[in-house]
Amino acid sequence: MSAPHATPNAIRFADRLSQVETSAIRELFKLLGQPGIISLAGGFPDAALFDVEGIRAASERALSTDPAAALQYGATEGYQPLREQLAALMAGKGVQGLAPEQLIVTTGSQQALDLIGKTLISPGDKVIVEGPTFLATIQCFRLYGAQLITAPIDADGVDVQRLEALIAEHRPKFVYLVPSFGNPSGALLSLERRRRVLELALRTQTPIVEDDPYGDLYFGAAPPPSLLALSAEVAGSRDWLLHCGSLSKVLSPGLRIGWLVAPPELLAKAVMCKQFSDAHTSTFAQATAAQYLQGGRLAAALARVRVVYAERAQALGAALRSELGAAIDFVQPQGGLFIWARLTGAGGACADGQALAQRAVQQGVAFVPGRPFYACDPDLATLRLSFATVDAERIREGVARLARALKAGWEAGRK
C-alpha cells in the first residue's frame, strides 16, 4: 500500500478521552497476581459472605413465577416489583413518602453516576467533589467534560463551611458527596453537618448528589439518617437532592443493581439517557433481586456481614497502631470497607504512599496509595487499606509485612 493515508490504526477518537487516564489502580492490580501476596488493595466485599443460597432460591422463584418478565425486555425505569421493594427498603431506613416511581433501577450505582453526568454536565461545567473521593466518580464526570473542584474533609465528613465558600466561588452544576463511610475516606458526615448540607443546597439552589453504597455497613450504632431521609426535616430540600443506592456491598456486586432517586424532571431525563445507554438493567438480575428482597433475608445477611467486617476493621486498626506506631495516622472507621491513613514520616520513615506501595508489594502486601482518589491537590502521604476480604490473622501478617516495607523504605531513604 503506497497511499499516504494507509497507516492502520488511524482511527480518530473523541476529544473527551483526553480528559482521563488509565487508572493507577489498574496498573497496581496487575501485580496482585503474585502468589502469596496479601491484598489490602481491593474495593470488593468478601464473596465468602454472599448469601448464595438465598440468591439461588430467589433466582429460581423469579424464573418460575414469571419467566417472561425475567427474560424479556423491560421498562427502562426498572422492573416494577423491584422498584417497590427498593422503595420499601428506603422507607425502612427512614426515607418518608418515597413512591416506587420516584426511583429508577440502574446497572449498579456506577450507572447512576454515569446518568447524572450525562444528564447534567456540559463540557467545562464545574462539579464539587470531596478530596479524596471515589476514583470512578472522578473519571466518570471528567469524561463528560467536568472541571472538578475538591472540598476538604475530616473524620466528620465534608467541611461545610469550606463547601459553602466553594459553592459561592464556583457556582458548580452540583456537589457530589459520599456521606457514610466513603471510599476511600471511611469518613462519616455528622448529623449536624448533614442538616447544614441540606440547608446549603436549598439556600444556594445547588443539587447535591448523595452516593450511599456503604451506609448499611456500620459496626456499632447506625449512622445518622441519609440526606434523603433527613430532607423531610428541611422543607424544599428534596428538590435539590439526588440519591444513589446500591445492592453491591450488601447483597452482591455481580447482580449490578443500583438505583437513583431524583426530582421528577431530572429522573425523566435520566431515563431517556438510560434508554440509549443500555435500554434497561438486566430483568433477570432485577427479578432475582426483587424476589430476594421480598423474601426478607437481607436484614439477617447484613447482620452477619457487619460482625465480620467490624472484627476485621478492629484487627487492621490494632495491627497498624502496634506495628507502625507513630509512622501512621488514621481515624478508626465506624463502618464501610476501608481504613484511610496518612504516613507521618515520623522518625524519618517513608511518607510517600506511592513509594511505599511499591516496596510493600515486594514484601508481599498490597494497598492503594491515596493519590488517584484526589481530583486535584493530592496528599501524597495517604493510603487506602481494605480489611474486607482478609481474615484477622492474615491482616496481622499483612501489616507486619507493611512494617517491613516501611522500614526498608526508611533504610533506603537513609542511604
Next chain:
Amino acid sequence: MSAPHATPNAIRFADRLSQVETSAIRELFKLLGQPGIISLAGGFPDAALFDVEGIRAASERALSTDPAAALQYGATEGYQPLREQLAALMAGKGVQGLAPEQLIVTTGSQQALDLIGKTLISPGDKVIVEGPTFLATIQCFRLYGAQLITAPIDADGVDVQRLEALIAEHRPKFVYLVPSFGNPSGALLSLERRRRVLELALRTQTPIVEDDPYGDLYFGAAPPPSLLALSAEVAGSRDWLLHCGSLSKVLSPGLRIGWLVAPPELLAKAVMCKQFSDAHTSTFAQATAAQYLQGGRLAAALARVRVVYAERAQALGAALRSELGAAIDFVQPQGGLFIWARLTGAGGACADGQALAQRAVQQGVAFVPGRPFYACDPDLATLRLSFATVDAERIREGVARLARALKAGWEAGRK
C-alpha cells in the same frame, strides 16, 4: 420564600439533551394498553419461545460451579468463560482467528453502541447511518453530539455507490450499518455489496460499525457472512471494522448480553469508558449465558424460533398482499422480526404512515410509522410491522383491521 432564585426545579441540564426528543414510539406505546388491541408495533422477540428451562439450568450451574465469580465484581472486559464462548460462537459463523480478548461483553448491544459513541464522537462529528435505521442508534449517537447523514437503502441493503459519495463528501467519523434484516428495514445486504463495503472502508480509512442482532434469525438459507467474517478476504479491512453482537434476539433480551469486537486500541478505550459507565455487565447474567452456550442448546433453540418467525412473516406478507393489495408495497423479508412497507396511495388511499397509525389504533391494531427511523429526510409513507409476537391467526385479523383503517382513512380523505 422571597428570594428571587427560590423557584424549585431550576436544575440546569446538560446541553447535549437538547439534541434528542422523547421517542414518538414511546407515545404510541402508551396507547397499546387498550384491551383487545393486536400489536404489530413491538420490537421484541416472542417470550413464549424463550428456552426458560435451559436458562434456569444454566443459572443453576453458574451458581453451583463458581458462585463467587457469578456474584462478585468482575473484569470490565467481561467474564472470561463467556468471552471464550462468544468467540467460539463467532467462529461457528465463519469469523476466523477471533481471540476471546478481541471482544468485550457489553450490557446488551445497546451499550456497545453507547461505548462507540462515547469513544469516537466529538460534538459536531459526522456519522453516516442508513435511512431508515435503528431508532435508538440515532438518539444514542445524537446524545454525543453527532451530526447524522443518511445513506439510502433498498432490499439489498445500503447503496454502496451513494455511500462512497457521502463518505467522500462528509468524511464521517464512522459509518453505522445493520447488514442483515435490519430494524426497521428487514433488508439484507448482498454478498457483493458486503465486499464492496469492506474495500470502501479500507480505501477511505473509514471505520464501519456492523450491528448484527438479527443475522441468526433467517427463514430459508443463511445470510451471507457478516462483514467481520468476510474481512478475512479483504486484507487490512478488519482494522476498520467494529462488530456488535447480541444474545437478545436469539436467547433472551432480559440477560442484557451483547458484545463488541473492535481493533485493539479502540477496544481498550471502550473498556475504559465502560469502567465508568457500569463497571461491568452483570456477572450473574454473564455466567448464566456462558453456561447456556457451553451446554450447546442454542442451535436447537434457534432452529425452533426460526420456524415460528418464518411462518408468521409468511402470514403477515400474505395478508398484507390480499387485504391491502396495491395500497401497500414491500419486499418479503428473508429473516428478522419486521416487514418494512410503504403506503402507495393507490386508489387515493391514505399514504401517511403517522395518520394511518392513529386510525389503526382506533380499529384495534397497532404498528409503528416509519418517520422516527429516519435521522433526516423521512419517507412519511413508510411503516414498520412486526410479526414476531403474534400468531398467524391474529396477524390475519390484525391486517383485516388495518385494511379497515386504511379504508376509513381513504373515506375521510374523500370527505
